[in-house]
Amino acid sequence: MEVGRGEKENQELLESFLSQFDTLEDAVNALQDYAERQNKIRRTGSRTLSHAATVVDVKDLAKSYKLGRQKITALNDVSTQVRAGEFVAITGASGSGKSTLLQMIGGLDRPSSGSVVIDGKDIAKMRDGELSRFRGQTIGFVFQFFYLQPFLRVETNLEVPAMFARIGRRERQTQAKNLAQAVAIDDRLRHFPRELSGGQMQRAAIARALMNQPKILLADEPTGNLDSKNGAAIIELFEDIRERFGTTIIVVTHDPAVARRADREIRLKDGVIL
Amino acid sequence: MIRFRDAIVLAHTKLRVRRIRTGIAVGVSGLLFGLLLFVVIVAQGVFDSIDRFSDEGLNDRTILQVTRSGGAGSFNLYDERHNQEFIAEVRVAHDQFVKRKQAAAKKYDISYDPKTEDPSPIGIDPDTKQPAISDAGYSSDIVNKAAAARSKAEYKPFDIKKYIHSYKSARVLGEFMQVAPSDGYLSYMKDNKEKLETDADPSRLNKNIATDDSQALTVLEGSLTKPFISSKNFDAKKGEIPVVLPYSHAEKLLGLKKLDADASNEQRVQRLAEVRERISEVKASFCYRNEASQSRLAEATMQVSDIKRNQTSKDYQRPSVIYKLPSENDCGAVTITSDTRTAAEKKQATQRELYEKEIGTWPGDPQQQKITVRGVGVSSDFDTSGSVWSISEFIKSMLGSHLGYEAWAIPADLLAQVPLEYRPNAVFEKADNLDTSGFFMYETHLVEFADKVEARQLLEKTGGIFGGYGDDDVSVLPFGSGILFVDELRRMFIEFMVWVFVAIGSVALIILGAIIGRTIADGRRESAVFRAIGARRVDIGVIYGTYALLLSLRVALFALLLGVLGALIIHVAYGEQATFGAQLAYAASDTSVQFSLFSLATWYIPLIILAIVGVGMLSSLIPILLGARRNPIRDMRDDT
Numbered sequence: 006m007e008v009g010r011g012e013k014e015n016q017e018l019l020e021s022f023l024s025q026f027d028t029l030e031d032a033v034n035a036l037q038d039y040a041e042r043q044n045k046i047r048r049t050g051s052r053t054l055s056h057a058a059t060v061v062d063v064k065d066l067a068k069s070y071k072l073g074r075q076k077i078t079a080l081n082d083v084s085t086q087v088r089a090g091e092f093v094a095i096t097g098a099s100g101s102g103k104s105t106l107l108q109m110i111g112g113l114d115r116p117s118s119g120s121v122v123i124d125g126k127d128i129a130k131m132r133d134g135e136l137s138r139f140r141g142q143t144i145g146f147v148f149q150f151f152y153l154q155p156f157l158r159v160e161t162n163l164e165v166p167a168m169f170a171r172i173g174r175r176e177r178q179t180q181a182k183n184l185a186q187a188v189a190i191d192d193r194l195r196h197f198p199r200e201l202s203g204g205q206m207q208r209a210a211i212a213r214a215l216m217n218q219p220k221i222l223l224a225d226e227p228t229g230n231l232d233s234k235n236g237a238a239i240i241e242l243f244e245d246i247r248e249r250f251g252t253t254i255i256v257v258t259h260d261p262a263v264a265r266r267a268d269r270e271i272r273l274k275d276g277v278i279l
Numbered sequence: 280m281i282r283f284r285d286a287i288v289l290a291h292t293k294l295r296v297r298r299i300r301t302g303i304a305v306g307v308s309g310l311l312f313g314l315l316l317f318v319v320i321v322a323q324g325v326f327d328s329i330d331r332f333s334d335e336g337l338n339d340r341t342i343l344q345v346t347r348s349g350g351a352g353s354f355n356l357y358d359e360r361h362n363q364e365f366i367a368e369v370r371v372a373h374d375q376f377v378k379r380k381q382a383a384a385k386k387y388d389i390s391y392d393p394k395t396e397d398p399s400p401i402g403i404d405p406d407t408k409q410p411a412i413s414d415a416g417y418s419s420d421i422v423n424k425a426a427a428a429r430s431k432a433e434y435k436p437f438d439i440k441k442y443i444h445s446y447k448s449a450r451v452l453g454e455f456m457q458v459a460p461s462d463g464y465l466s467y468m469k470d471n472k473e474k475l476e477t478d479a480d481p482s483r484l485n486k487n488i489a490t491d492d493s494q495a496l497t498v499l500e501g502s503l504t505k506p507f508i509s510s511k512n513f514d515a516k517k518g519e520i521p522v523v524l525p526y527s528h529a530e531k532l533l534g535l536k537k538l539d540a541d542a543s544n545e546q547r548v549q550r551l552a553e554v555r556e557r558i559s560e561v562k563a564s565f566c567y568r569n570e571a572s573q574s575r576l577a578e579a580t581m582q583v584s585d586i587k588r589n590q591t592s593k594d595y596q597r598p599s600v601i602y603k604l605p606s607e608n609d610c611g612a613v614t615i616t617s618d619t620r621t622a623a624e625k626k627q628a629t630q631r632e633l634y635e636k637e638i639g640t641w642p643g644d645p646q647q648q649k650i651t652v653r654g655v656g657v658s659s660d661f662d663t664s665g666s667v668w669s670i671s672e673f674i675k676s677m678l679g680s681h682l683g684y685e686a687w688a689i690p691a692d693l694l695a696q697v698p699l700e701y702r703p704n705a706v707f708e709k710a711d712n713l714d715t716s717g718f719f720m721y722e723t724h725l726v727e728f729a730d731k732v733e734a735r736q737l738l739e740k741t742g743g744i745f746g747g748y749g750d751d752d753v754s755v756l757p758f759g760s761g762i763l764f765v766d767e768l769r770r771m772f773i774e775f776m777v778w779v780f781v782a783i784g785s786v787a788l789i790i791l792g793a794i795i796g797r798t799i800a801d802g803r804r805e806s807a808v809f810r811a812i813g814a815r816r817v818d819i820g821v822i823y824g825t826y827a828l829l830l831s832l833r834v835a836l837f838a839l840l841l842g843v844l845g846a847l848i849i850h851v852a853y854g855e856q857a858t859f860g861a862q863l864a865y866a867a868s869d870t871s872v873q874f875s876l877f878s879l880a881t882w883y884i885p886l887i888i889l890a891i892v893g894v895g896m897l898s899s900l901i902p903i904l905l906g907a908r909r910n911p912i913r914d915m916r917d918d919t
Contacts, residue, residue, distance in 0.1 A: 113811055114910075134815045141813020152808040156292040168285035169813040217813065 018265055060220055060253050061087035061110055066119035068105055068276075079105040081276040083119070089220070092247055092254045094264040097273035103257045104225055106273065110255065111223045112140045124220055141170050145214030145252075147224035151206040153198040159209050160185070160194040166216040177216070184212040187249065188242060204235035211242060215250070222246065224256045228263055240266050281818040283825070289809075290825035293798050294833070304794040305830065308787040309837030312891050315776070315783055316842025316884065321849055322772055324878040325857075329765055331872055332861055336506050336659070337759030341734045344455060344758040346723040347437040354429040356422070360412040365425070366401055369412070372421050373399060380638050387634040439724040442753065446737060448730035452503070455723035455758075458496035458689070460706050462643075463569035465496070465650070472607045473566050475580055496522070496565070496652075498707070499682060500725070501692030503759065507682065508656035510559040513693060518701035521693040523656035523682060524561060529554050532561045532654070544859040551862060552870050554657055561654030566610035567706050572645035579604055579613040599624065610649035648703055655693065658682045682759065725758055731766055738763065780887070784894050791834070792898035795827050799899075799906040806906065816907040823903045824896065831895025835888045843879070850877035 026032040068080040079102045087093050095103045108114045109121050112128040120127050124143055128136055145166075153162045160181050167177035185191040188208040190201070198206055207227060214222055224243070228236030240263055243254050256263060264270045272279040281289075294301060333339045359365050377393050384391035400416030403409070416422045443449040458465060466473070507523045515521075530537065530550070538550055568576060579602035589595035599619045605611030620628070635641035682688040694702060728734035741755040757763050799806075806819050814822075854876050861874035 111811065134817070137810065137813060137815035137818075140811070146808075146811040148808070148811075152805070154289075154292055154805065156295045157288070161288065165289070165809070166812040168281055168289070169809070169815070169818055171280075171282060213812065 018261070021261060022265070058089050059086045060089045060124050061085075061255070062120075062122040063106070063110065064120050064122070066106070066109060066121060067117045068102075068109060068114065069117050078276050080109070080116075083273075083276070083278055085271055085278060087221075087253060087255060089253055090247060090251045092243065092266070092268045093256070094267035094270045095255065095257045095273060096259070096261075096264050096270055101273040102276040103273045105276075106271075107223050107225055107255065107257045110221075111144050111146060112136045137169075141166060142217055143220050145217070145219035145222045147207070147211050147214045147222065147227045149226035149229040151198070151203075151210040151230070153206055153209055153213070155198050157197075158194065159190065159196055159198065159201065162198065162209060163194075163213050163216055166213060170217050172217070180216060181212070184215050185209075187215075187246070188212045202235075203231050204238060207231060207235070207239055208242065211239070211246070215246065215252070218250070219252065221253045221255065224254065226257055226259065228258065228260055233262075236260065237262070281814070281821055283821075286818075286821045286825040287829070289822045290829055293802060293823070293826040294829055296801065297798065300794060300797070301830070304790050305833050305837055308790050308834045308891075309841060311783040311787060312834060312838035312887065313841025313845070315779060316838050316887055317845040317849075318779075319776065319881065319883050319887065320842050320846035320879060321876050323881040323883070324846070324850065324875045326765075326769055327878045327880060328857070328861060328874040328876075332874070333762075337503065338762050340759065341728040341731050341762060342452065342503070342758045342760075343726050343728065343734055343737060344723055344756045345439060345442065345726050345737075346455075346721050346754045346756070348721060348752040348754065354426055354433050356412070356417065356426040359426075359429075360416075361404065361407065361409060363410065365429070366410050366412065369416070369422055369425050370399075370401055372425055373401075376421055376638070383634050383637040386637070387630040389631060389634045437722045437724075437753075439726070443726055443737070446728065446730075446733040448733050449726050449728050449737075452500050452725040452727050453691075454709070455725050456498045456709055457686075458498060458707060460567060460569070461708075462705060463567065463573055463646070465565050465567045465706055468564040468566050468608075468610065468649075471564050473605075473610055475576070475604055475607050495686045496689060497682070497686045498689045498691050498694060501690045503725070504656060504682065504688050504690035507658045507688075508690065509555040510655040512559060513653065513655045515693060515696035516698065517653075518698060519562070519651045519653035520697060520702060521655040521690055522563075522652045523658050523688040523690065524558075524654055525687075526551065526554060526657050526659055528687070529558055529561050529654055529657050532563060533557055544855045547859050548862055548870050551657075558654040558657055563652050564610070565650040565652065567646075567648045567650055567703065568610070569643065569646040569705065571642040572612065572647045574642060575602075575613045575645045576604075578602070610647055612645055612647055646705065648706070650701070650706065652687070652689075655690070658688065731763065734763055735767070776883075780890065784890065787834070787891070787894050788898045791827075791830065791895050792902070795823070795830065795895075795899040796902035798826065799823055799902045803906065803909055806909065820903050820907045823906060824899060827895050827899030827903070828892065831892040834895065835891040838891060839884070839888065846877045850875060 023029070023032050026035065063083055063085045066080055066083040067078070069076055069078040071077070081102075083102075083106060095106060097103045105114070109116055110123065112121070112123070112131070116129050119129075121129050123139075126139065128139065131139060153159075154165070157165075160178070163181040163184060164177045167180065172180075182191065182194070185194050188211055190205050190208045190212065193201055193205055193209070198209070201209065207230075211222075211224075211227075214224075222243070227243075228239050231239060243256070244266065246252050247254055256267065258264055329338070377396055380391055380396075381393060383389070400413055400419035400422045401410050402413030402416070404411040412422060439451050443451070504523050513521050524532070527537075533554060535550070535554070538546060542550075582598060582602055583604055586597065586601075600615055601617040603614045603616045605613060618625075632641065694707070728737075738755055738757070741753065802823075806814075809819060809822075810816075854874070857876055858872075858874040862870055862872070
């Protein structure tokens with residue numbers, strides 16, 4: 006069951022929000038920025054969520070696997086929908102099934118039962134090759150540990166998804182430059198990942214995820230390996246991306262600050278949505 | 280599927296992880312394959328060089344020397360010593376001989392008592408108590424003549440054409456004929472001088488023994504000697520016999536001091552060229568004497584010695600006929616300087632001559648002739664100052680083109696141009712195959728094969744590529760060159776290298792399989808990430824396949840580098856020595872031809888490179904298949 010936010014909860018969130026800033030002025034500035042962004046969204050009409058199409062439709066999804074003789078149920082009868090351009094946070098304790106749900110949506114794993122319809126296509130019924138192609142074109146992945154190839158320059162790292170999509174070299178180089186600019190690492194393109202800070206690495210990983218202009222961006226604990234400042238910056242980047250490209254963003258997170266920035270939060274416990 | 284160019288970019292990153300492990304794998308595999316390539320490059324250099332030298336000597340021809348051993352199937356006196364029929368025949372012949380002597384002695388008034396006749400060649404065998412040829416009988420003329428007659432009657436000539444008829448490409452070049460006078464001796468005149476010492480043993484002047492003092496002469500078909508001939512101005516009308524000499528003999532006869540053992544290769548090759556160029560200056564002499572001339576010479580030398588020894592003795596009575604020895608340079612006849620015999624004595628001598636002619640013991644009139652030979656060409660020899668284990672010596676002994684060991688070869692076509700008076704039939708006509716004891720001597724024929732396979736078949740029938748004895752007492756040996764040996768060596772080499780490759784390939788398969796397997800296992804998280812960002816299983820397979828290809832190419836490149844470098848070092852170190860060895864081995868007419876120990880001109884090199892890549896790819900197959908089946912989620916989870 007999806008939940009709204011109660012008064013008490015809002016107060017807790019406010020306190021938590023204020024604790025991120027050194028002064029009240031900083032907090033007010035941040036709120037003003039947020040309000041401006043929201044206004045901008047309203048003005049441009051890029052987020053007409055109530056009218057947007059459903060891009061992710063999870064129905065009666067279950068996933069169980071065997072661990073030795075024990076049967077583990079990771080997801081149990083999960084149903085949810087995500088609309089185009091929505092920023093959704095999946096939260097829950099460790100082992101609640103949030104990463105499994107993300108992987109199911111990303112088509113990295115097959116459900117035991119139920120269906121996952123992405124952009125109108127039931128990916129559970131796709132064959133491996135078709136699914137991979139679909140994933141490469143429709144979904145972008147961002148990981149907690151970035152997973153950049155250490156022996157490739159940042160620019161080449163960005164191009165990797167385009168390589169699998171057989172996009173021409175010139176085209177993907179242009180795209181990599183544009184994305185690097187969008188995530189503010191264009192001065193780091195010729196560097197190797199080891200020469201980048203954690204925040205820069207995650208920005209590069211996000212740029213890589215956006216390489217094939219996916220409709221959906223899936224992020225698994227994207228701020229889990231970053232300090233709060235860089236974490237906040239990454240979330241801002243997600244918002245910016247959604248604003249610019251209209252990308253649907255689904256983030257798995259432990260971080261309440263991230264969850265708060267989302268349009269909606271899906272809470273999971275023991276494989277079911279609360 | 281991912282583009283190959285992009286797969287290379289991604290696969291290349293795999294080579295950068297675990298560099299030490301990858302380095303060891305590349306190093307060990309490369310070293311093994313490098314060794315293989317090194318051997319192939321050196322061997323190809325050798326084989327190419329042999330081909331380059333194939334125009335020299337007889338290396339472009341496949342000739343076998345087919346010999347049937349003496350007396351095969353004929354009468355053997357020793358085995359037949361108890362043959363009562365033969366003994367009866369000898370007894371009759373002996374009795375008839377005694378009777379003939381009695382009659383002739385009476386006719387020519389010669390005193391002859393049968394009791395003084397040599398003991399009968401027939402005695403009683405103490406073991407069997409039966410008549411048998413006695414020990415003395417083996418040296419009896421009567422016994423030997425009877426045995427020779429039987430041998431001749433039982434002798435079946437060696438039908439060489441029949442022997443080789445199943446080999447369609449074979450043709451008989453002719454008999455390998457050593458110059459061997461049927462009556463008397465042909466002796467080498469060292470320094471153009473005949474041995475006239477009183478202790479001269481006629482056997483030392485043996486016609487067939489090749490020593491420092493006497494050489495064996497062989498008449499060979501013109502096409503066999505032609506490649507060795509360097510003199511263009513041989514004039515048959517001068518009455519000299521043309522000969523092709525082994526290099527060291529020619530060098531000595533030209534009065535050239537043998538080069539020091541530490542002489543440079545350049546000096547040695549220059550010497551070879553000089554010997555070839557000056558071969559027409561080589562002149563040597565032989566002296567032919569028939570049995571009568573030889574025994575007259577022996578009698579004369581003994582007389583000269585006696586007279587000299589008894590110069591001061593008052594009791595010494597000089598012989599009535601005094602001989603004069605010929606000049607040692609002439610090979611002339613023994614002459615008589617004084618004859619003080621009485622008329623009766625002279626008559627008695629005439630009567631004895633007639634008597635001996637009647638009973639068949641007269642040796643005939645003395646005949647002698649000086650035979651002069653002239654160098655026309657140089658063949659290789661086996662007498663060198665180098666070490667047996669040196670490269671040049673190995674090449675010479677294995678690959679040399681020669682005309683028989685130490686033999687002086689007379690080109691039959693040039694010999695035929697020499698006027699008959701200078702090449703007496705008594706010397707140059709083929710002698711009876713019977714030796715003086717009635718045993719048949721060896722019969723050797725030279726047979727040329729257009730098809731090397733057939734030649735090898737015949738050799739193998741008689742004991743292998745180096746030849747040997749087969750059935751029917753026939754032996755077969757390669758003649759003129761080691762071309763069959765080289766071919767066999769080439770065949771064996773290829774066979775051997777295939778096995779070496781299989782062994783090395785197996786080891787490399789394990790090494791590369793392990794490293795590729797490990798790399799794929801280590802990269803499972805990365806593969807999972809690739810899957811997440813759009814890679815299909817086949818893309819992962821292509822990336823790792825490309826990685827295996829790049830790794831194999833590194834191994835191949837390293838191996839090639841090692842092989843080429845090693846072969847170059849060997850070539851630089853031993854190439855010059857090998858060139859010298861080859862030029863001497865082939866008695867090369869063109870001394871600019873080099874013997875190289877390095878050649879890349881072989882299909883085996885790209886084949887081995889391909890095979891290395893094949894081994895690498897093969898070793899990656901199972902790890903790739905296993906890797907592609909992995910669950911990316913599990914791999915990502917395991918790693919985080």
